[in-house]
Amino acid sequence: MSYPEDRRYAKSHEWVLVDGNTATIGITSYAQEQLGDVVFVELPAVGSTLERDGAMGNIESVKAVSEVFAPVAGEVVEVNGALEARPELLNTDPHGEGWLVRVNMAPGSDANLLTAAEYEAFLAEEGAH
């Protein structure tokens, strides 16, 4: 798996794509593989405030419910409504159509995230396949 280079990654397996002040957040392909088939996604409300590394939602798979942590801080401006009817988008297209939320990012809160290459090295170190 090669990870898109246009974005940054968190060790808790989320990605962030920054465009001006807006950051789009999703989970990585590795994360969706670990979760297995996703059956339900619970996202924060538009207008709510995310703290960096704070819990921002839940993803329920056949196996378990897992928390998603916010890789950046900011105010939620849009959530991916398509996931309500089609949670499987997280499995089929985690880096694209399966995005979770867009936030008006607190400036600089994306500091110290990993590049694609660094994230891949991190996965290799963790013994992930």
Add this chain to the structure above:
Amino acid sequence: MNGARGRARREGVIFDRSSPGRVGYQLPPLEVPPADVRQTLAGVALRGEIEELPEVSEVDVLRHFHRLSQLNYSVDEGLYPLGSCTMKYNPRLNEELARLPGLAQLHPLQPEEQVQGALELMWELEQALVAITGMARVTLQPAAGAHGELTGMLMVRAACRDRNSPRSTVLIPDSAHGTNPATAVFAGFKVVEIASTSAGTLDLHALARHLEGGDVAALMVTVPNTLGVFEPEIARAAAMLHERGAFLYIDGANLNAFVGIAQPGAMGADVMHINLHKTFSTPHGGGGPGAGPVAVSQALVEYLPVPLVERTGDRWTLSYHRPKSIGKVRGFYGNFGMLVRALAYIRSLGRDGLKAMAEGAVLNANYIRKGLEEDYHLPYPGASLHEVVFDDSRQLAHGVKNVDIAKRLLDYGFHPPTMSFPLIVHGALMIEPTESDGVEELDAFIAAMRQIARECRENPELVRGAPYTTPVRRLDEVRAARSPILRWRRSSR
């Protein structure tokens, strides 16, 4: 497969047996002029249409449900190694005592003087649980472990408020059962997860860091933890919490590992729940509801739910006068029938018997651990108590996952272990045999698991396709979760 199961395999839903006009009753001849209910009940109690109720005879109903019951796997059938759930045998003596008319036919609104025996029984059970846990007092009201957790955390909240020290954070290790964070959130707290150490235990450095802010109301921790590993620093953790004005909640789901050997009270616990349907052999569902008594230290006694049973001389009363109580958490006095069963179990085993029970649970789990450790990987190899958690990493090399192993086990006639929990173990297979079974059943289980490990190496396709001998093959769990059909309709066939 025996005949009953072969037939049960074809059993549909009761609606399939319906035949127009067939009934399961006989009425005497009518001696008055007939009335048409469509007229007499119109506008009062008449439903427009009752859709598709099955029209069946008594024998149709009996056979249908009897056959379905033959498909059930239960503790009466064999080893039920569902980790964390403690699926132990439910002694018949408990059932016999719970059915004594003087207990079974009591009405919860009978006056106290008519139910002295029942009150005494509840009081005795509380005394026994106090002696076992080393805590100050116990409420018997909650209807399950998770309900007990909520009761406990509401008491913590009340105590914080009472001390004028409202706090919003509850710390929970990443190995916890999902009910712990769910409880904390439900009780109005924010959850902060603590990463476990590499040994899978509580990280005291992390605990100290999180305590610095002064906003922590409690730590919720399972002892022994969900890996079956005793928390060696639990007393230190309790002291650190108390120093900061926070409480220690011990999830007592695993109390069966140390009854009669150690006491949560001595570890510094302030509050804990006890699943009577785990440690104390009352049935899990099917045979009845659960029961999740909550034990508290002196610090929380005044917040216990009302009523408590009090003794004055040789009279027992229900005491409601507890001004700081969090109130009632359940109708009447809890699931009374379960309290009878649990006390029967405690009294029939006695102090030494309970200790032997815990030792037997630990022995059996370690016997299985030894028997399987060549074939399955142990992600946390430290000493374990009443359960053992393997993972599927060796089998994954052959493309077989924990779920495939669990399904294959059905073909060998065993209930599978708990899977994919605790969350800190990827591909977990969590095995808890309990003390109920003898060495022959444990050997049969070990042989089946080893045979499956061999199949994973030699014929992984076989394991991935399991089960083969069950009434239904592998179900589409994803579709069932994404678009569940919750009600039968003729059109949905």
